[in-house]
Amino acid sequence: MAVEQPTRPTLADRIYDKLFHNYIWKSIFRTGYPNTPRNQMLIVATNVFLHLHPTRIHRTHVKITHTYCLGGLSFFMFLGLTVTGILLMFYYVPSVDRAYLDIQNIQTNVQFGQLMRNMHRWMAHAMVILVFLHMMRVFYTGAYKPPREFNWVVGVILLVLTFLLSFTGYLLPWDQLAFWAITVGTNIAGSAPILGPKTRFWLLGGFEVGQESLIRFYTLHVIGLPLLAAIFMAVHFWRIRRDGGLARPL
């Protein structure tokens, strides 16, 4: 009876071994690819980026037509906007003398600057649309019902924050489109009964769109509102977990 002899390792085996079984690699990724159910659950539970998920979910919830990933994609747009936004911040100074020139500079002199600005703009539009569609998905699947009542409220707040993030970013290029859109937009806020003019003054830092408005919108756009949105997103995601994942029929 022939006993199967171990074969000599091939070159590919040796390269694989050198790449993935060395000291440095193992210090970063403590385990290899999780190929048993136990390890797959462990990695979701212990990985800092994955632990937002439960370890297992109902099989209907991974069907793409159940959610179309709309909430996840909204969050993904937020991350992408953060990355492209940070890159744009390197070149942009929120001053009425420089802002427009800086945008032109980004488009013409900066490597991939035009691409960065385009991606930031289209992702911003995409995020507004995705958040709105996500709200529709949650409504038509009845996912706001108990025990998820308050998470729907948090979602409405996040919808408003998304609009505000987009609105504050709209002014920053300091072109005719930006200037007049914000003039029209803040005039709408200014028409509120009694408090309107005051609100408009606070938003703009003056009676007209100018340097004070630009610095206010910039600060809100790059730090104030993203922080607020991040806090509400954390609550939003946490409550999904606490409420037992996505809604299911009784």
Added chain:
Amino acid sequence: MATAVVARPAARPQPRARDEEVLVWPDLVFVEFISALVFTLAIFALSLLINAPLLDEANPDLTPNPSKAPWYLLNLQELLLHMQPALAGVIVPTVWLVIMAAFPYFDQDNEGQGVWFGTENSVRLTVVSTVVAVVGTWLLILWDTGKIAEFMHDWFGISGGRQLAFLENVRALESQLPWPEWSRKIPYLWFDLKILDEGYTGLGPTSFHYLNLPAFLVEQAIPIAAMVGLPSLLIYALWRIGWVNTRRDALIVLFTGFVAVFGVLTVVGTAFRGAGQELVWPWQLEVHEGLPGE
């Protein structure tokens, strides 16, 4: 000795059959990864093909005509043309957001969750509400811009003449009817209550003393009646024919109507409003720049 603290879910999830479940790794994580990848590539491709707009540098002395807010606010800008600014720009959106946030507290029934259109009549309610809201909103816009009177006259030769001119649009009710002088200045407070003088508008403080009845009717009462009444009427009619039976059904009509109206107003504001906010075809849209008032 450390005591183990076991986190308890705020609301206990329903007991689930283990064999109905899949592992998040790989079944969900890969779906998420692929959808993120697809979107990254799509945004990347879009960004290579279409550049973000950049017009001339901002110039406070050069007003484009029409001046428009960002597209997701154009629905409000469209509303502004039909009613009092404070009502259209601030009160309606605020009240709507509060109503929407209150949905789950109004409809607390557990039925029909976790599946698309999980209740009995939800699909047909959605379809009917969409059609009614889209057609209704377009009709209201066409009427209030005087287009319906124009069509009647140009296409069918029907004209109401001077007697019926007050029906051409909502503001004609104020300008074309013989309102007596006193009705434009009805005192409802015995002193002039003035609140917060901001000054820069030239309008002075908000003053509460007289009621301009025709203006109040046209700018506030009729629009509010339409915005509250028409959805209520639709829900009532659908209740009478037996389609709306639960609070969830009523919310489906309300929410679907909102989405449809929001969509129509956004499209009209974006693609159908030309110079001077005139209602035009999308291919007639032009932006003129000029000094204010020119």
